Amino acid sequence: MHSGIWFILVGVSAGLTHLSIYYIATQGIGILNEWANACGFVIAFFVSFAGHRYLSFKDSGTTIKQSLLRFLITAIAGFMANELIFVLLFRVLGLNDWIALFIAIAGAAAQTFLLSRFWAFKKKNSA
Numbered sequence: 001m002h003s004g005i006w007f008i009l010v011g012v013s014a015g016l017t018h019l020s021i022y023y024i025a026t027q028g029i030g031i032l033n034e035w036a037n038a039c040g041f042v043i044a045f046f047v048s049f050a051g052h053r054y055l056s057f058k059d060s061g062t063t064i065k066q067s068l069l070r071f072l073i074t075a076i077a078g079f080m081a082n083e084l085i086f087v088l089l090f091r092v093l094g095l096n097d098w099i100a101l102f103i104a105i106a107g108a109a110a111q112t113f114l115l116s117r118f119w120a121f122k123k124k125n126s127a
Helices: 003-029 033-056 063-090 099-118
Strands: none
Touching: 003 033, 003 099, 033 063, 033 099, 063 099
């Protein structure tokens, strides 16, 4: 339960970071939406990793190096799902970019939680 609450709080923080970078990139700099989404992901990755490593999954049985590599793979898989959902909703279905991005971020969260809990930050064995 404790892990789940921290996961949500860290996820919301990373999500807000992602959305903020997306806004700055599209509105302030004028970057293409898909590239702005990727920029948001990269910055949010570090917020997410630090929060999950030290808060959500602080009982991890993996080293920081193992966790970082595994979480990078987990995050890339999550981003691939995110970008696919985003492009389908925004470009194919014509949804508003903010609604499409919010749905894409939320849709990738469950996948990220499962891969994080059971692989990237695998709990110590209680043997």
